[in-house]
Amino acid sequence: MTYTDNIKEALAEYVIRLADDRMILSHRLSELCGHGPILEEDIAITNISLDLLGQAKFYYEKVAELSGEEVSADDWVFFRDEREYWNVLLVEQANEDFAHTIVKQLFFDVFEILFYGELIKSKDEDLRAIAEKSIKETKYHLRHSHDWMLKLGGGTEESNNRLREAVELLWMYTGELFYSDEIDSLLVAEGLVPDTSKFRDEYYKTINKMLVESELDEMDPNAWMQSGGREGKHTEFLGHILATLQYLPRSMPDAQW
Numbered sequence: 001m002t003y004t005d006n007i008k009e010a011l012a013e014y015v016i017r018l019a020d021d022r023m024i025l026s027h028r029l030s031e032l033c034g035h036g037p038i039l040e041e042d043i044a045i046t047n048i049s050l051d052l053l054g055q056a057k058f059y060y061e062k063v064a065e066l067s068g069e070e071v072s073a074d075d076w077v078f079f080r081d082e083r084e085y086w087n088v089l090l091v092e093q094a095n096e097d098f099a100h101t102i103v104k105q106l107f108f109d110v111f112e113i114l115f116y117g118e119l120i121k122s123k124d125e126d127l128r129a130i131a132e133k134s135i136k137e138t139k140y141h142l143r144h145s146h147d148w149m150l151k152l153g154g155g156t157e158e159s160n161n162r163l164r165e166a167v168e169l170l171w172m173y174t175g176e177l178f179y180s181d182e183i184d185s186l187l188v189a190e191g192l193v194p195d196t197s198k199f200r201d202e203y204y205k206t207i208n209k210m211l212v213e214s215e216l217d218e219m220d221p222n223a224w225m226q227s228g229g230r231e232g233k234h235t236e237f238l239g240h241i242l243a244t245l246q247y248l249p250r251s252m253p254d255a256q257w
Helices: 005-030 039-067 073-078 098-119 125-153 157-173 182-189 196-213 236-245 247-251
Strands: none
Touching: 005 039, 005 073, 005 098, 005 182, 005 236, 039 073, 039 125, 073 247, 098 125, 098 157, 098 196, 125 157, 125 196, 236 247
């Protein structure tokens, strides 16, 4: 499609947000490579991380196309500072334990299923194609995180308590998944991206149903929510992530594999 300059600029910023969410969550999951509770789980988490990395790459490439700049996905990932990343705060939260990893993934996966179910209707051919591929991967991601919620919630008293603590800690970051500003409004009006407010109620209804199934209490969708990531204001975790993620390419920017 041919876009006006203001639409291209807005769409590029919107797509960077999508890419950053997946890039940072992918990196968080990659930290567990070799540290999974069992071998099969180690492999499963690594594969989910790779799926998200692939989705991020598609989005970064879309940004390069929209901006007309000769930049690679690596340029977007390795040579931006913390305040230039626009991921939601949820995805950068630490893997305190396995329960935290699973809860964080569940909160993101449920949103992704609903989001891609709408993005697949986008008037932008590239975004439709990404959604069609990604929704298949996300269905597996959600099945994986939901299964572990049931196992941990219905396991021992210790696993249930840890799961409960993770839910209570991470709940305040779910509201930012529905962040919306003038960029979102413009692109929604053009039929390019979903209006996430339309499935907010469904999101929290689905999450609470899964919490009850996992022998946990329902949470309040209207509880106070933390935000700032979409504006480049992050928790202390992102700086540490980028220090690790960007060290090699920043130290040797001309290095090639």
